[in-house]
Amino acid sequence: MNREKIAVLMGGRSLERDVSLKSGERVCAALESLGYRVLPLDVTPELVATLRAERPDACYIALHGKYGEDGTIQELLEFLGIPYTGPGVTASALAWDKSLTKRLMAEDGIPTPAWITLTADAFKEMGAATALDLIPDAVGGFPVCVKPTKQGSALGLARIDAPEALAEALLSALSYSDAALVEKWVDGCELAVSVLDGPDGPQVLPAVEIEAKSGLFDFSAMYTRGETDYYVPARLDPDVAAEVERLAARVHTLLGCRDVSRADMVVGADGVPYVLECNTSPGMTETSLLPMAAESAGMSFQxxxxHLIRESLSRKG
Ligand SMILES: Nc1ncnc2c1ncn2[C@@H]1O[C@H](COP(=O)(O)OP(=O)(O)O)[C@@H](O)[C@H]1O
Ligand SMILES: [Mg+2]
Structure with missing residues (x-):
């Protein structure tokens, strides 16, 4: 019987609060059935006082989005001396910033779609007209994907097919984050590739292939049952599958991730898997991709x- 006390951090103030509450509830149920003493904690300003009073053995971070996935909560838990699940402060902060992640990946030779990053300040300084004029050529023409550099769940993200729609998409992305990313749109087979650290280093789980019925894997397609078809393992040629696996493990290591990560990719018509981003607190809801991948590898949600909570407890000082 496991008797350690585990605080499950969920909810909080991010735009992905509701998703996080769903992840958190499932995690709590799993921990309870494993015999742990579970303390579900919606993240409020009283968090520090509660953690100091309750002194959990570890925190399971079921938060998504800003503050939960960007290194903020990780830094706070380091300060309080409480071990927690998932990557540490630096890896969380790097992965949360899609622009920095892409720069690191490009420098490492990991394929990622051509892109430019535009801060809100640069957009103003340069003048919107100049920026709008320069962007399409810089990323190889339309269609492009416009997204906030720091956000998740496809919030503030749009596919743009023509110059007229670019300004509005940029302003929308900039309302979510201090910078926007304009990226070449890659048509192809979309994948989510999860990694769990094991005794022999990063273990890549079977890739999940994603086919949104609407054609766009947006918030609704991510979290509404029946709006997306999933294939696990993905229907890939063996050499592409091997490359996908190699890239997921490489991104995990490159960003300094620990315990878990999930790389989102698109395999283009050229057969190249392009990495879009890396998630350090992957969803744990009913429709989430990491649990799907794990199940295909014979691992239950529990x-x-x-596995994640044991890894964190092993870091207890
Ligand atoms: N460059 C791109 N080409 C094709 N599809 C994209 C591109 N960028 C994003 N997408 C689509 O949008 C979804 C969300 O984008 P992603 O970069 O993973 O950000 P997040 O999941 O953090 O919102 C992807 O899963 C994919 O379906
Ligand atoms: Mg994603």
Whole structure:
């Protein structure tokens, strides 16, 4: 019987609060059935006082988005001396920033779609007209994907097919984050590739292939049952599958991730898997991709939760 006390951090103030509450509830149920003493904690200003009073053995971070996935909560838990699940402060901060992640990946030779990053300040300084004029050529023409550099769940993200729609998409992305990313749109097979650290280093789980019925894997397609078809393992040629696996493990290591990560990719018509981003607090909801991948590898949801919490407890000082 596991008797350690585990605080499950969920909810909070991010735009992905509701998703996080769903992840958190499932994680709590799994931990309870594993015999842990579970303390579900919606993240409020009282968090520090509660953690100091309750002194959990570890925190399971079921937060998504800003503050939960960007290194903020990780830094706070380091300060309080409480071990937690998932990557540390630096890896979380790097992965949360899609622009920095892409720069690191490009420098490492990991394929990622051509892009430019435009801060809100640069957009103003340069003048919107100049920026709009320069962007399409810089990323190889339309269609492009416009997204906030720091956000998740496809919030503030749009596919743009023509110059007229670019300004509005940029302003929308900039309302979510201090910078926007304009990226070449890659048509192809979309994948989510999860990684769990094991005794022999990063273990890549079977890739999940994603086919949104609407054609766009947006917030609704991510979290509404029946709006997206998933294939696990993905229907890939063996050499592409091997490359996908190699890239997911490489991104995990490159960003300094620990315990878990999930790389989102698109395999283009050229057969190249382009990495879009890396997630350090992957969703744990009913429709989430990491649990799907784990199940295909013979690991139940409970197994994943137990694995992650055991890893964090092993770091207890
Ligand atoms: N450059 C791109 N080409 C094709 N599809 C994209 C591109 N960028 C994003 N997408 C689509 O939008 C979804 C969300 O984008 P992503 O970069 O993973 O950000 P996040 O999941 O953090 O919102 C992807 O899963 C994919 O379906
Ligand atoms: Mg994503």
């Amino acid at each position: 197994d994943v939760v137990e």
